[in-house]
Amino acid sequence: MQLKFYRYTFIIYSAVLLLSLALFYLFPKTVLSEIELDSSGVEDQSDHDAPIDWEREQLGGAKLYHEWHFDYAGACLEVAPADSEEVRVHVKRTEAGTGRIVAEEYRRDSPLSGMMNSYEVDLTGNKLSVKGPQRCELNFKVFTPEFTVVQFREGEREHSQRLHRSFEFFQLFYLYVPGDVELDFEPDGNGHLIIMDEE
């Protein structure tokens, strides 16, 4: 009697495992397949720290994500960070007299690009308020390969490091202001105005 119980229990368990196997291979799965673990497409971390041609290094891996256009006739523009989060505004001077202020948000082309919150920009009078992206928390689940499966594969042990590198992400905010508009920036301790080379 007990022997039958053991036998049937193990048979049921085996059947569940086989059903699960069939379920796994017969039905297509929708997963975040765009997160690439191959390091070939990922910049080396040290590149981000390189002081030479910093801007190009940064924008080299970034794409324009959002753009704001404002007509501005004033002589002075006050740039004001609008929240307690740290905001870095890279300013580029454009041709004088155009009366056009352009704000651009760049993001590194990564799987996270579409999941992040955006900057918020608003021009009221002579005050351009720039609100940094809201803090975003993302949760992912990832499988590490079973060591029995990758026994004969070389280089599998760097998996975690490669995964982290594929997540590296940055957002940059650029402001294009005509050369004849005077800039007034009053940081409240969290903002930084970085003046770039004039175009």
Place this chain on the structure above:
Amino acid sequence: MMSLAEISLGKAVKQQYGFKIRAYGNLFVSLMAVQLIALLFTAGGATGMSGMGWDNIYIEIRYYSGTMIFVFTALWIAVNSFMLTLPLFRNIDFSFVTNRISSNLANIGFMITAAVAGGGTAALGSILLRNILYYLTESGSLIGANFMVAPGELFIGVVVGMLYLLLFSAAGYFVGALLQLHRSLYVLVPALLLGVLLYDAAYESALMLRLIGFFSLELSPLLFVLKIAGAVLLLWTGAGLISNRAEIR
């Protein structure tokens, strides 16, 4: 009890093996229980977690793997192989016409069966884990890399798992046979193992790591099979020789 029946070694081994498979059926149920416990822990995200943050982003990654199911299975087979050498289990063999050789061969047959069952179910358990995570949790955050396992890879996982389990079972069987030599070895062998671990830690000699690496870092399938087969044969032979020296019942 004496027997006058003439019986070939092959027949004796076959009889004992068949008996063990039936009599130790509960061990296969315990295999299932052990794997389900591992599955429960792993599905809860016990394998690992890491977090990283930038200016306004925080990313939390939970790691999952069927490795824990395999580790639990390895423990199961090592303990059960050890138990085969205990007097309670060993003396059951004397219900049959037997000698040490047929008893050991039947035990080896049982261990091979256990390794095949353990390796197969552990690999399939990792597929069950993937299904549980996919269908029972929020699958939108599941990263595709390593989630899908090609049938060929699964097959390699099953075979490699079986070979590792065979190694663990042979090690458990050898240690069990060794401990039967003298009661004092019940203390001395664990103390020796602990001593090696402490020595490793103190002098960074990594003896154990090198021993594990001898198998786990092998990239050639042929050499891997040869290494496992060699070690297993060595351990089984050692256990056989030791059990021959044990007192006659």
